[in-house]
Amino acid sequence: MSLANTKTAYGAVTRSLHWLTALGILIMIPLGWIAHFAPWETEAQLAVKAQLFSAHKTIGVALFFIALFRILWALTQTKPAPLHPERRAEVLAAESVHWLLYSTLVIVPLSGWIEHAATEGFAPILWPFGQDLPFVPNSDSVAETAASVHFLAQWLLVAALALHVAGALKHAVIDRDGTLARMLRGAEGGSHGASHVVLRPVALALAAWVAVIGGGAAAGMFSTEETSAAPQLAEAQSDWQVTEGTLAISLVQMGKKIEGSFADWTAEIAFEPRETPGKAGEVTVQIAIPTLTLGSVSKQALGADFFNAEDYPTATFTADILRADSGYEAQGTLTLKGAEVPVTLPFDLTLENGTATMQGSTTLDRRNYEIGGSMNDPDQLSFEVAVDVALTATKN
Known part of the structure; x- marks a missing residue:
């Protein structure tokens, strides 16, 4: 042969x-x-x-x-x-x-x-x-x-x-x-x-x-436009103008870390720096949920069992900005998918020549917002969702 x-x-x-x-x-x-x-x-x-x-x-x-x-x-x-x-x-x-x-x-x-x-x-x-x-x-x-x-x-x-x-x-x-x-x-x-x-x-x-x-x-099969209609967010009337920033989330699915971010969000900020503990300002963040990209599970994440972007197209975080002993933190409420849950976001802040640069992180429990309600095994989909915020803003 x-x-x-x-x-x-x-x-x-x-x-x-x-x-x-x-x-x-x-x-x-x-x-x-x-x-x-x-x-x-x-x-x-x-x-x-x-x-x-x-x-x-x-x-x-x-x-x-x-x-x-x-x-x-x-x-x-x-x-x-x-x-x-x-x-x-x-x-x-x-x-x-x-x-x-x-x-x-x-x-x-x-x-x-x-x-x-x-x-x-x-x-x-x-x-x-x-x-x-x-x-x-x-x-x-x-x-x-x-x-x-x-x-x-x-x-x-x-x-x-x-x-x-x-x-x-x-x-x-x-x-x-x-x-x-x-x-x-x-x-x-x-x-x-x-x-x-x-x-x-x-x-x-x-x-x-x-x-x-x-x-x-x-036939338009190569279009990368968003399939979900995102709400048009109103321009924030803010003392500080955000010039750049990211609002990212990450979680673990089937043992693999998945990272994503929201492309459209606004921040209305009133803030005066202070050296002693106490209230330093207020912030209101509006988030367009349909602009979320989360790897290969983006469409799944926006579905009814998860973020339900069609019925709840926006989320809002309203908080007081407080000076703490070790830095700043935003203490307030995150309204997401019809649920209002207290959230604290510690962050580092650098001020220089009228420009503020901040980085902060917190962890949410998706169960508080009935996201992935049928997924009760954290080994398949983690309960914890890490939120990372970074932005640069200038004083108006």
């Missing part, structure tokens, strides 16, 4: 890679769909969904490397001649589908991997080499673009696979030739003098990609 190809037969390596790839596809595609549609309303359901996605991602990464090796191996091998070189249209169609399969076998898992690496969330890849990819930033826009490519490419893969299987069945049932036997057991077949055309099949495969990606772009 020859490991390498000949002009009339496929070698053992090529055939093994072919069937290993086929097995991977037949597992990965339905597993991905099952994971996507699996419910996650309860702790047990979320755990199963995460396991399904982890298995899907792990098989996808493995298939990516198998596909790369298969392509590199094919480039170094003699390609057996077609059995019917006189059927030029059929040969062209078959080779075009092969190139389409090769490209989708790389792009489908790679785009999924890029989406995974660009964002945060549950369902890690089950291997010891980390979850990131070189040159892939932690970016929601990158993740959304990769997700769109992944979605479109999977259907192109399904179409190419269906055409490939239909061609194989035609050869086996209608033509009754040795095409399938060549890939099953390395049977000989084809003419030594027959040749393959390369440029036209590649061009046709590329045209299929252009059509699919172009159609997706025309």
